[in-house]
Amino acid sequence: MTETHADPEPQPIDPAIEAALQASQEARSAALLDLARIPSISALPEHAPDMVVTAEWIAERLRRVGATDVEVSPTALHPIVYGRIHEAPDAPTILLYCHYDVQPADPLELWETAPFEPFVRDGRFVGRGVADDKGHIVMHLSVLEALRATGRAPAVNLTFVFEGEEEYGSESLYTWIEQHRDRLAADAAVISDTGFFEGNRPAITVGLRGIMYAQIDVELSPVDLHSGMYGGVVGNPANALAGIIAALKGPDGRIRIPGFYDDVVPLTAEEREAMVALAFDEEAFRTGIPVSALVGEAGWTAIERKGARPTLDVNGMWSGFQGEGAKTIIPAHAHAKVSTRLVANQQPRAVFEALRDYVAEIAPPGVTVRTTFIHGGEPSLTPIDHAATKAAARSIRAVFGVDPLYVREGGSIPVTAAFDHTLGLPVVLLGFMQPASNAHAPNEWLDVDNFERGTRTIVRLWDELASLPR
Numbered sequence: 001m002t003e004t005h006a007d008p009e010p011q012p013i014d015p016a017i018e019a020a021l022q023a024s025q026e027a028r029s030a031a032l033l034d035l036a037r038i039p040s041i042s043a044l045p046e047h048a049p050d051m052v053v054t055a056e057w058i059a060e061r062l063r064r065v066g067a068t069d070v071e072v073s074p075t076a077l078h079p080i081v082y083g084r085i086h087e088a089p090d091a092p093t094i095l096l097y098c099h100y101d102v103q104p105a106d107p108l109e110l111w112e113t114a115p116f117e118p119f120v121r122d123g124r125f126v127g128r129g130v131a132d133d134k135g136h137i138v139m140h141l142s143v144l145e146a147l148r149a150t151g152r153a154p155a156v157n158l159t160f161v162f163e164g165e166e167e168y169g170s171e172s173l174y175t176w177i178e179q180h181r182d183r184l185a186a187d188a189a190v191i192s193d194t195g196f197f198e199g200n201r202p203a204i205t206v207g208l209r210g211i212m213y214a215q216i217d218v219e220l221s222p223v224d225l226h227s228g229m230y231g232g233v234v235g236n237p238a239n240a241l242a243g244i245i246a247a248l249k250g251p252d253g254r255i256r257i258p259g260f261y262d263d264v265v266p267l268t269a270e271e272r273e274a275m276v277a278l279a280f281d282e283e284a285f286r287t288g289i290p291v292s293a294l295v296g297e298a299g300w301t302a303i304e305r306k307g308a309r310p311t312l313d314v315n316g317m318w319s320g321f322q323g324e325g326a327k328t329i330i331p332a333h334a335h336a337k338v339s340t341r342l343v344a345n346q347q348p349r350a351v352f353e354a355l356r357d358y359v360a361e362i363a364p365p366g367v368t369v370r371t372t373f374i375h376g377g378e379p380s381l382t383p384i385d386h387a388a389t390k391a392a393a394r395s396i397r398a399v400f401g402v403d404p405l406y407v408r409e410g411g412s413i414p415v416t417a418a419f420d421h422t423l424g425l426p427v428v429l430l431g432f433m434q435p436a437s438n439a440h441a442p443n444e445w446l447d448v449d450n451f452e453r454g455t456r457t458i459v460r461l462w463d464e465l466a467s468l469p470r
């Protein structure tokens with residue numbers, strides 16, 4: 001075990017900025033309620049006008065804090081709010097991302113109050129979007145307002161991107177990023193759309209998994225064949241597919257595709273220690289699902305397997321006769337959807353090619369096998385010891401008086417991969433939602449204390465990132 005050390009004392013932020021934040025407390029709270037009152041549901045076409053209203057609301061506030069080039073930039077669907085405050089010559093440029101759209105509010109009957117009539121009660125903001133992600137937008141705008149109230153500018157150059165399709169697949173974002181590449185040049189990206197760890201423990205998300213999704217099709221003949229007349233002399237697509245799938249993964253949970261692990265960045269001792277520090281309760285996780293046992297790749301803990309190791313799963317398969325009773329056929333064809341969750345630095349296309357080649361190699365004779373790429377998403381990782389991650393950690397430590405935990409998420413946030421791979425930026429995922437905040441669920445809430453301390457953490461963050469090596 002590592003030595004235990006007392007948590008550091010929280011350190012106050014600059015007194016003038018603290019005073020400005022205290023003076024604006026009511027206004028900041030009112031701003032979040034205002035923003036959360038607009039039903040910016042990206043998935044529902046009837047809310048398209050609300051998307052524009054929300055985007056304009058943000059743009060107007062960016063202009064008020066002296067942002068330049070502010071634009072509600074059209075896309076094929078919902079606009080992206082862009083702007084910049086570049087007043088720190090020679091300092092690094094940080095690309096800041098939040099999203100202003102929200103999930104649909106249904107099932108409405110499970111809300112104790114109207115989702116778009118937000119309020120504060122018992123130390124919590126309650127309403128759709130207060131945590132995911134409008135609270136973060138207001139925290140960031142609040143910091144800019146407090147800086148201006150004291151006659152200052154951020155210590156870094158900030159470029160703002162507020163998206164309106166995060167809850168709807170971020171379809172327009174990639175094209176938009178490609179089109180505006182030159183206006184997005186930066187030294188690092190900060191994404192505020194995540195949260196703390198169980199028990200509201202401050203955390204930084206350092207990694208997200210990517211994905212490679214494929215389909216395997218096995219064909220024998222144009223139609224099903226009589227199993228009495230042809231059984232024993234022709235191949236069987238269902239048997240063949242079962243054999244192929246069985247060969248993809250060993251009983252030890254290791255994926256058997258040659259080269260599959262070649263590009264996996266090994267976990268450092270420090271990272272494995274950080275995962276131990278999460279004190280993940282495997283038994284509680286198991287019974288919470290519930291399943292009879294947790295299984296997976298030998299040699300790794302469950303928390304490592306679900307966030308920091310790649311995996312492969314069959315998502316669906318179908319073939320032959322599926323009705324009641326018996327039908328004596330040899331199926332004409334068999335199919336499976338197969339996906340892999342990827343970790344840095346695996347590439348979806350390379351993993352697909354390795355899968356395709358391996359499947360072709362192990363396919364039995366007598367059938368035709370085809371593997372098709374369906375979609376892919378890149379994994380991302382900004383290591384614990386990266387200067388940007390360290391700056392975020394120092395900011396959290398100063399405000400919350402504890403060292404943050406470091407989390408590797410099993411899922412993906414599309415924008416992260418876009419910033420990491422398309423723009424080549426290190427990404428810091430720093431957000432202040434509680435794990436129990438009901439994001440995407442009825443009665444969404446955000447702790448007022450997280451909102452206040454989160455705001456002060458951001459004040460620190462811009463100062464800390466000013467020393468980021470360029």
Ligand SMILES: [Zn+2]
Nearest residue numbers: 132133166193
């Ligand atoms: Zn979100």
